[in-house]
Amino acid sequence: MPNIRIDKVTFTYAGASEPVLRALDLVIPESEFVLLTGPSGYGKSTLALALAGLIPARVAGYMRGSVYFGADNISVMDIHKVSQHIGIVFQNPDNQLVQQTVEEEAAFGPENLALPRAEIAQRVEQSLAYTGMEGMRHEQIYALSGGQKQRIAIFATLAMRPSYMCRSLPQSALEVMRRMASVGCSRRGSSTSSTATWPSPL
Numbered sequence: 001m002p003n004i005r006i007d008k009v010t011f012t013y014a015g016a017s018e019p020v021l022r023a024l025d026l027v028i029p030e031s032e033f034v035l036l037t038g039p040s041g042y043g044k045s046t047l048a049l050a051l052a053g054l055i056p057a058r059v060a061g062y063m064r065g066s067v068y069f070g071a072d073n074i075s076v077m078d079i080h081k082v083s084q085h086i087g088i089v090f091q092n093p094d095n096q097l098v099q100q101t102v103e104e105e106a107a108f109g110p111e112n113l114a115l116p117r118a119e120i121a122q123r124v125e126q127s128l129a130y131t132g133m134e135g136m137r138h139e140q141i142y143a144l145s146g147g148q149k150q151r152i153a154i155f156a157t158l159a160m161r162p163s164y165m166c167r168s169l170p171q172s173a174l175e176v177m178r179r180m181a182s183v184g185c186s187r188r189g190s191s192t193s194s195t196a197t198w199p200s201p202l
């Protein structure tokens with residue numbers, strides 16, 4: 001599996017006077033579980049958007065540098081292509097879920113990849129089984145709890161079979177994530193883990 005390499009990324013939101021990310025270099029080696037922590041407003045979510053290719057494609061601002069997946073520059077790649085390499089789960093699942101029912105959300109990503117029907121059906125079943133939501137497939141998403149929506153956002157991302165998954169979490173969720181890591185959920189397939197502390201303030 002290729003590394004992710006962030007190569008001198010500087011990003012300034014449209015209308016802002018200072019960059020949020022400044023000449024950032026970071027390599028995420030194959031199979032590593034990386035935890036990026038730092039105070040609110042330091043640009044962690046902005047970096048996640050760059051990793052997902054949403055910066056610069058969908059967010060207004062000025063970017064220099066690139067994010068590479070192996071030799072491929074994801075900063076200029078089609079978003080659908082990026083999502084097959086690097087999946088992102090946002091902090092608030094309401095920003096991510098676009099379908100009415102659990103089952104429709106499970107099918108949405110694979111349908112967008114124009115996969116054969118049998119493959120779509122198989123991925124839907126795997127998503128529901130992986131998160132224990134088989135019995136909720138016809139539920140309306142809006143009526144579910146925040147935790148259930150988080151699970152749907154996770155399986156919707158995994159349904160694209162990305163090589164890496166990036167999760168943006170509030171500080172309060174870190175303990176939950178540590179527990180997930182300790183049971184091998186978040187870091188399935190990871191051989192090592194490391195924690196990267198966000199650089200000192202800009």
Ligand SMILES: Nc1ncnc2c1ncn2[C@@H]1O[C@H](COP(=O)(O)OP(=O)(O)O)[C@@H](O)[C@H]1O
Nearest residue numbers: 013014016020039040041042043044045046047
């Ligand atoms: N869409 C946006 N437009 C302008 N500024 C933004 C936008 N999103 C985030 N910012 C600003 O960028 C900085 C970093 O935000 P963010 O990446 O969300 O940090 P973190 O995830 O570490 O809390 C903050 O000062 C925030 O106000």
Ligand SMILES: [Mg+2]
Nearest residue numbers: 044045046168
């Ligand atoms: Mg954030």
